[in-house]
Amino acid sequence: xxxxxxxxxxxxxxxxxxxxxxxxxxxxxxxxxxxxxxxxxxxxxxxxxxxxxxxxxxxxxxxxxxxxxxxxxxxxxxxxxxxxxxxxxxxxxxxxxxxxxxxxxxxxxxxxxxxxxxxxxxxxxxxxxxxxxxxxxxxxxxxxxxxxxxxxxxxxxxxxxxxxxxxxxxxxxxxxxxxxxxxxxxxxxxxxxxxxxxxxxxxxxxxxxxxxxxxxxxxxxxxxxxxxxxxxxxxxxxxxxxxxxxxx
Amino acid sequence: xxxxxxxxxxxxxxxxxxxxxxxxxxxxxxxxxxxxxxxxxxxxxxxxxxxxxxxxxxxxxxxxxxxxxxxxxxxxxxxxxxxxxxxxxxxxxxxxxxxxxxxxxxxxxxxxxxxxxxxxxxxxxxxxxxxxxxxxxxxxxxxxxxxxxxxxxxxxxxxxxxxxxxxxxxxxxxxxxxxxxxxxxxxxxxxxxxxxxxxxxxxxxxxxxxxxxxxxxxxxxxxxxxxxxxxxxxxxxxxxxxxxxxxxxxxxxxxxxxxxxxxxxxx
Numbered sequence: 001x002x003x004x005x006x007x008x009x010x011x012x013x014x015x016x017x018x019x020x021x022x023x024x025x026x027x028x029x030x031x032x033x034x035x036x037x038x039x040x041x042x043x044x045x046x047x048x049x050x051x052x053x054x055x056x057x058x059x060x061x062x063x064x065x066x067x068x069x070x071x072x073x074x075x076x077x078x079x080x081x082x083x084x085x086x087x088x089x090x091x092x093x094x095x096x097x098x099x100x101x102x103x104x105x106x107x108x109x110x111x112x113x114x115x116x117x118x119x120x121x122x123x124x125x126x127x128x129x130x131x132x133x134x135x136x137x138x139x140x141x142x143x144x145x146x147x148x149x150x151x152x153x154x155x156x157x158x159x160x161x162x163x164x165x166x167x168x169x170x171x172x173x174x175x176x177x178x179x180x181x182x183x184x185x186x187x188x189x190x191x192x193x194x195x196x197x198x199x200x201x202x203x204x205x206x207x208x209x210x211x212x213x214x215x216x217x218x219x220x221x222x223x224x225x226x227x228x229x230x231x232x233x234x235x236x237x238x239x240x241x242x243x244x245x246x247x248x
Numbered sequence: 249x250x251x252x253x254x255x256x257x258x259x260x261x262x263x264x265x266x267x268x269x270x271x272x273x274x275x276x277x278x279x280x281x282x283x284x285x286x287x288x289x290x291x292x293x294x295x296x297x298x299x300x301x302x303x304x305x306x307x308x309x310x311x312x313x314x315x316x317x318x319x320x321x322x323x324x325x326x327x328x329x330x331x332x333x334x335x336x337x338x339x340x341x342x343x344x345x346x347x348x349x350x351x352x353x354x355x356x357x358x359x360x361x362x363x364x365x366x367x368x369x370x371x372x373x374x375x376x377x378x379x380x381x382x383x384x385x386x387x388x389x390x391x392x393x394x395x396x397x398x399x400x401x402x403x404x405x406x407x408x409x410x411x412x413x414x415x416x417x418x419x420x421x422x423x424x425x426x427x428x429x430x431x432x433x434x435x436x437x438x439x440x441x442x443x444x445x446x447x448x449x450x451x452x453x454x455x456x457x458x459x460x461x462x463x464x465x466x467x468x469x470x471x472x473x474x475x476x477x478x479x480x481x482x483x484x485x486x487x488x489x490x491x492x493x494x495x496x497x498x499x500x501x502x503x504x505x506x507x508x509x510x511x512x513x514x515x
Binding site: 052055056057070072073074076079080081082084085086087088090091092095096097098120146 | 276277395398399401402403405406407408409410411412453456457458459460461462
């Protein structure tokens with residue numbers, strides 16, 4: 001397969017203007033099968049907007065979006081669900097696609113919330129709901145996953161486990177992932193490509209390249225840069241399932 | 249068997265209840281009660297049009313209500329007025345214009361009370377056909393758009409992002425609203441149609457924990473309301489619409505005793 005066939009979504013110089021104010025401008029990026037692209041940047045830098053442009057939620061955009069798949073799983077950053085709806089976790093799992101029981105159970109087990117299956121959506125805690133959202137997005141085995149702060153409100157150990165799960169899903173389903181996260185530590189371990197946003201693309205490339213970039217340092221500070229280089233150092237080996245340490 | 253006016257009314261009412269059940273759930277979920285009211289008020293214009301042009305009432309009501317819905321969407325885009333103000337503007341002005349037009353039509357005898365509150369004597373065999381065929385069509389279309397409509401009711405962006413085309417589902421649903429008002433106007437009357445949509449669905453909400461069960465309870469509630477209401481109407485010579493809605497209200501009050509505990513805990 002050529003690289004072109006692997007492209008799931010491609011933004012060409014895309015931007016969005018609302019009330020004469022640019023929310024984000026001139027973003028070009030692409031997500032390919034089996035690759036994780038991470039958007040980082042300060043608050044209000046246009047990360048969520050970029051994700052929504054990629055998803056085709058905004059219609060009147062600048063530039064263009066080429067979307068090559070309709071099998072999309074989305075975990076939005078903010079989701080307001082009308083709690084007056086009688087909606088159990090199980091109903092919510094089938095919101096956009098009918099799934100069989102095994103598929104639903106499997107996805108809920110992966111994110112550790114299978115015990116909540118028959119609970120009313122309104123009765124979940126923030127972290128529990130976040131896990132359900134992630135389970136719903138992965139359960140339909142999408143080609144493209146768009147995860148906007150997918151682990152917000154999840155406890156610390158859960159956070160690491162969920163990021164590992166995301167990485168695993170990307171490998172197993174060979175789906176492309178567009179990830180938005182604040183957590184530089186965790187994100188960088190699995191990411192193939194980082195796009196650093198601040199109203200526009202201020203730099204992009206592999207995690208290491210971005211960490212060395214001066215604009216990135218200016219945006220996040222010297223310390224953030226050290227996090228990444230430390231990360232590089234840490235990961236010159238991998239842990240196998242048998243507990244051995246293998247050189248990369 | 250449809251010779252008897254009461255049997256006709258019963259068959260018509262049962263047909264209407266099957267359709268208002270599921271549609272009513274969406275009216276509640278999407279907070280469209282006042283929108284339903286607006287369409288129903290505009291139905292009077294449709295009725296006068298039908299009388300002047302000697303046209304079928306259900307079809308002309310359907311056309312006028314759909315037009316009002318379109319005008320509303322345009323006004324929402326082009327003015328800075330809040331949605332409820334626009335709804336009120338359209339509801340009352342279309343009702344007023346309808347009544348003024350009736351004033352001019354002195355050559356036709358109008359049963360205004362029947363129009364506003366329903367008249368079981370007025371249900372003809374033709375009406376039965378319209379209710380059952382039209383109603384069946386509405387349910388079929390609703391089943392086809394169920395997934396995108398429900399998904400976008402829960403969260404618009406999720407539905408849009410995952411390729412369900414919620415805007416189209418919303419537009420089709422608006423047409424279905426106009427259609428249910430058109431077919432149920434003779435039974436319930438234009439002032440009370442929204443009640444027929446939301447009261448059984450509200451009752452169902454008190455009893456259900458999933459969207460499907462709410463739809464089923466809503467249909468059952470509507471059927472019971474129609475049957476109890478029509479027998480009351482026959483027995484005490486009351487208007488059919490108010491009798492049906494009063495029966496629905498009683499069922500709603502009964503359902504309050506069964507509200508799920510989780511709701512109580514939250515408040």
